[in-house]
Amino acid sequence: MGAGVEGKDLDVLDPQERARFEQLVLPHLDAAFNLARWILRGRNDAEDVAQEAMLRAFRFFRGFHGGDVRAWLLQIVRNSCYTWLEKNRPMELTTEFDEELYPQPGVTPESLAIAGDNRERLTRALEALPPRFREVLVLRELEGCSYKEIAAITSMPIGTVMSALARARHRLERALAPANAMRSREASREL
Amino acid sequence: MSCELTQSVLHGYIDGELDAARAADFERHLISCPQCTSALEAQEALHSSIQQAALYERAPAPLRSKLRDQFYPPAPVSVVPVRVGLRSSNWRWLATAAIFLLAAILGWRLIPSLGRNRGETELASAIVDAHLRSLQPGHLVDVVSTDQHTVKPWFDGKVDFAPPVRDLAADGFPLQGGRLDVVKGHQVAVLVYGRRKHVINVFIWPATEPDTRLRSGSQLGYNWVDWRKGGMEICAVSDVSSSDLDALRKLFGE
Numbered sequence: 503m504g505a506g507v508e509g510k511d512l513d514v515l516d517p518q519e520r521a522r523f524e525q526l527v528l529p530h531l532d533a534a535f536n537l538a539r540w541i542l543r544g545r546n547d548a549e550d551v552a553q554e555a556m557l558r559a560f561r562f563f564r565g566f567h568g569g570d571v572r573a574w575l576l577q578i579v580r581n582s583c584y585t586w587l588e589k590n591r592p593m594e595l596t597t598e599f600d601e602e603l604y605p606q607p608g609v610t611p612e613s614l615a616i617a618g619d620n621r622e623r624l625t626r627a628l629e630a631l632p633p634r635f636r637e638v639l640v641l642r643e644l645e646g647c648s649y650k651e652i653a654a655i656t657s658m659p660i661g662t663v664m665s666a667l668a669r670a671r672h673r674l675e676r677a678l679a680p681a682n683a684m685r686s687r688e689a690s691r692e693l
Numbered sequence: 694m695s696c697e698l699t700q701s702v703l704h705g706y707i708d709g710e711l712d713a714a715r716a717a718d719f720e721r722h723l724i725s726c727p728q729c730t731s732a733l734e735a736q737e738a739l740h741s742s743i744q745q746a747a748l749y750e751r752a753p754a755p756l757r758s759k760l761r762d763q764f765y766p767p768a769p770v771s772v773v774p775v776r777v778g779l780r781s782s783n784w785r786w787l788a789t790a791a792i793f794l795l796a797a798i799l800g801w802r803l804i805p806s807l808g809r810n811r812g813e814t815e816l817a818s819a820i821v822d823a824h825l826r827s828l829q830p831g832h833l834v835d836v837v838s839t840d841q842h843t844v845k846p847w848f849d850g851k852v853d854f855a856p857p858v859r860d861l862a863a864d865g866f867p868l869q870g871g872r873l874d875v876v877k878g879h880q881v882a883v884l885v886y887g888r889r890k891h892v893i894n895v896f897i898w899p900a901t902e903p904d905t906r907l908r909s910g911s912q913l914g915y916n917w918v919d920w921r922k923g924g925m926e927i928c929a930v931s932d933v934s935s936s937d938l939d940a941l942r943k944l945f946g947e
Binding site: 539621648674675 | 700701702703704705708710735736739740742743744745746747748749750751752753755756757759760763764765
């Protein structure tokens with residue numbers, strides 16, 4: 503996917519604003535990429551969408567009047583991700599389904615159990631969650647955002663953030679549990 | 694029997710998002726609710742397994758340079774004709790002098806603070822390294838005891854200063870033991886405290902500078918706070934929240 507933005511659109515900022523953008527926004531590129539990678543479940547798509555989101559942030563930067571710049575940027579990244587999903591993988595956005603009825607392809611308790619290390623198991627379990635659950639976990643556990651920041655990024659009321667996290671963690675735990683049990687069975691069989 | 698707090702307030706508690714009164718209420722509730730207690734343990738295990746898995750993925754270098762090229766294209770080089778004359782060379786001389794003066798002032802103002810910042814970063818790295826080392830199997834404690842009257846005398850004859858040892862179990866920081874360590878070439882006494890499932894290392898050594906304001910920060914996801922009191926420098930480091938570390942510092946009597 504091309505970014506679809508040519509250089510001439512980028513003349514919106516004067517040199518001073520450009521310098522401010524570089525100083526304030528660019529340091530959060532890792533956060534932008536990480537969020538896109540987890541919402542989209544892939545590095546290549548994340549690279550495209552993060553790039554487009556940074557360009558949009560650049561164009562909208564005049565409208566940013568101080569405050570939490572990371573939350574501001576991540577809100578743009580998140581919107582770009584969902585726009586991209588709507589266009590390219592709309593099936594993933596019918597999120598209120600139950601993942602027990604519609605499991606993500608390729609993720610089964612067996613595949614989780616044989617996935618060698620902790621990192622791989624967690625990656626697969628996280629990727630099996632619907633994006634709305636995955637994003638709150640990523641914002642809280644990986645990005646270290648406060649509830650207030652998560653509320654700002656996801657446009658969720660702040661009171662909902664806690665219960666969303668509770669449900670997401672519960673689902674993640676449940677996704678990992680059969681794998682954990684199977685691993686310990688395997689381990690005892692080997693003894 | 695199911696407790697409705699397990700799926701709500703428990704998470705605000707884990708994330709440090711409850712105010713002090715609600716957190717205290719919940720801690721009282723935990724004593725009498727086995728469901729929340731086991732859920733808390735499971736959630737803390739999940740949290741640390743997520744942290745250990747290092748799932749954070751940084752932006753690839755090509756993306757970074759692509760963006761820089763788009764936002765900050767190299768300026769076209771233009772040739773400006775220079776008029777040589779008495780007036781302009783006077784101005785140029787003045788401008789040069791002004792720049793030197795500015796550089797001198799900035800240098801004079803900035804260099805000491807740069808030096809201080811570097812010292813702070815070095816300290817943070819050394820302390821976080823020592824903390825990570827201590828988490829390796831078998832490295833955490835040399836003397837295992839929850840009793841301050843066992844731990845304190847253990848340091849006698851091993852270090853040439855008397856580290857302040859406090860039992861803070863009643864405040865939620867149970868003493869787990871002590872050990873000797875070396876940080877930046879100095880022998881230090883280390884007290885190990887628990888905080889829920891987490892480990893806090895408290896490094897203590899004789900201060901070489903007078904008591905100053907406290908310093909704190911975080912590195913590699915570990916928080917640290919450093920302060921000096923009564924001739925001792927005390928530095929606590931852990932993966933618990935910085936507010937927990939602050940609470941510990943206050944219990945030490947700052």
